[in-house]
């Protein structure tokens with residue numbers, strides 16, 4: 281179980297590896313372009329090679345990209361959905377160049393028309409991305425908190441997409457905060473067991489390739505996406521002990537996306553909390 285973090289890649293993408301080493305992260309998630317916009321500058325070959333080499337030399341990985349926030353594959357605005365598809369294709373090609381496992385992204389909002397109404401469109405978009413990206417990259421759907429009609433807050437919806445698209449490259453990232461906000465109680469061993477039994481039934485644990493490990497500002501079932509430092513939110517340290525103890529997470533990389541105790545993003549203190557739980561539970565590194 282690798283303990284990683286979302287880190288800044290500003291300046292030069294390979295600086296993300298230096299930042300990971302500074303806080304003791306064993307894997308990184310980065311934005312290869314500004315996440316608030318569509319603009320994507322092709323990555324310089326030398327920079328891509330440096331990222332790959334540096335990650336390998338320091339044993340940082342598996343690494344992942346996070347897609348831009350504007351992506352909304354189920355939007356009734358067809359142009360917006362198309363831009364999301366295009367953005368993901370760019371990211372997937374860059375993932376190949378940087379030796380990153382793939383792109384974790386949010387499905388976005390159906391804007392009130394419901395999951396069933398946008399199901400076809402989302403499947404077509406996912407197929408288009410997969411058909412136009414390298415075979416060694418994964419397209420990774422992240423569960424949502426359900427805020428603003430966002431698709432994918434229930435495992436059943438993600439499972440339906442995976443079954444329909446039926447690609448070995450379409451995978452899933454579980455965000456602990458989003459799950460908690462969507463009503464999945466991850467705070468006790470029994471709650472984690474029930475949640476992961478539903479995950480197994482609806483999606484299949486073999487499709488889980490990443491965890492976004494975050495405590496929650498809002499309460500269970502509040503439907504709001506707001507992350508908190510481990511132990512400072514409504515989930516608490518016991519939740520993360522229960523999560524790390526569950527066998528479904530044993531070989532899955534964890535990425536912190538917390539605000540940080542100094543407000544500077546994922547930090548050594550959050551990483552150390554997870555590392556000490558991992559050690560206490562004797563989970564293999």
Ligand SMILES: [Zn+2]
Pocket residue numbers: 422455492537
């Ligand atoms: Zn997340």
Ligand SMILES: [Zn+2]
Pocket residue numbers: 455457458505506507
């Ligand atoms: Zn979030």
